[in-house]
Amino acid sequence: MAALDELERAFRGARRDPAFRKELQGYLRDYAGRPTPLTFARRLSQTIGRGVRIYLKREDLLHTGAHKINNALGQALLAVRMKKRRLIAETGAGQHGVATATVAALFGLECDVFMGEEDMERQALNVFRMRLLGATVRPVTAGTKTLKDACSEAIRDWVTNVRTTHYCIGSVVGPHPYPWMVRVFQSVIGQEARRQMLATVGRLPDYAVACVGGGSNAIGLFAPFARDQRVKLIGVEAGGRGSAPGANAATIVHGSPGVLHGMFSYLLQDRAGQILPTHSVAAGLDYPGVGPEHAYYRRLGRATYVAVSDREALQACELLAKTEGILPAIEPAHALAYVAKAARTWPRGSIILIGLSGRGDKDVGTMAKHLGHGRTPAHV
Secondary structure (H helix, E strand, O other): OHHHHHHHHHHHHHHHOHHHHHHHHHHHHHHHOOOOOEEEOHHHHHHHOOOOEEEEEEHHHOOOOEOHHHHHHHHHHHHHHOOOOEEEEEEOOOHHHHHHHHHHHHHOOEEEEEEEHHHHHHOHHHHHHHHHOOOEEEEEOOOOOOHHHHHHHHHHHHHHOOOOEEEOOOOOOOOOOHHHHHHHHHOHHHHHHHHHHHHHOOOOOOEEEEEOOOOHHHHHHHHHHOOOOOOEEEEEEEEEOOOOOOOOEOHHHHOEEEEEOOEEEEEOEOOOOOEOOOOOOOHHHOOOEOOHHHHHHHHHOOEEEEEEEHHHHHHHHHHHHHHHOOOEOHHHHHHHHHHHHHOOOOOOOOEEEEEEOEEOHHHHHHHHHHHOOOOOHHHO
16 A cells, blocks of 8 residues: 555656656657547448448557557656656556566666466567567466466565566556556547547547457547547457357456456456456457446446457458558457447447557467468468
8 A cells, every 4th residue: 555655646746747747748749659640441431331430549550559658658757756767567468568668668767577478479579579678578377377467466576676666557457546547648549539530520429439458548538538428438348259257358248346456346257256267369358357447437327338259359350451451459459340340230420439559460470370361370
């Protein structure tokens, strides 16, 4: 609690400090590449039909290839402000690990990234990127060897070394103030998208859709639209191989309230409160919990949460690549897959905003393995 109290005081002070906000905005603009474009997906819209207009918020075009850099920059500046010289992080898909290693190199900080052994195998490219950036990647062999276990190991390290170390959590999960702090840093996504929709289309979208694992890209997109009741918010979780326990990572769709990693939220757990194994072809969604603000949106009825299967998400990667020349990460492909299916039943002429949270370079091997086309990962 002392570590969390220290972090909350530092974050509240930084938020009130115009110099901190100006410095962060400068790095987001000049280093990360903000604002990101809002792209009208013309051919995808035509393919779906019914006069829908689909717009993509292009976080995939940021430095490091995903939205994770927004939060990593904010937390790294906060760590420097707190005089912490070491960053640690957990990562599943590797994108948050890459972002944390990147900002550690930028600010001259030591960096250790905890990653489950299973995720290290399926995201080998990002493991190499982190090491090139000077970070130490620490394999996690406990439990399911995925994101949940990486989080647990990072927390253990942080509370042991808190005097010198800042734990840069990558999503809107964990104990307060992390869900709030990460949401603040990621809200730049929705703030920009809101302005861009008004400037480009002349009105707000009918639907805002994003994938949800821990939920940072989704809450970053949703929060600035939360008071606009006419904008329907839809979070898309990892339906995996089916609804059976251990076959998916659809925490809100199939979960129940419980406590994990210092937060009270929806979890995939058994009747005794023990965390169940999860599965998703997307390593970044393979987590048995979800950010508590998403649980709050669900309880309020402000957002709807659905699940999309591995197969549908992989097919959506191919669909966007062939219609728009954009290769998405498998994580946001879950949102694309849901829109491709559901928009055919939505009102004609609907305007749809999709958070494209990352690009698919890291997933080409996985796509080749599952989609075929006569190639295997060894040929890619």
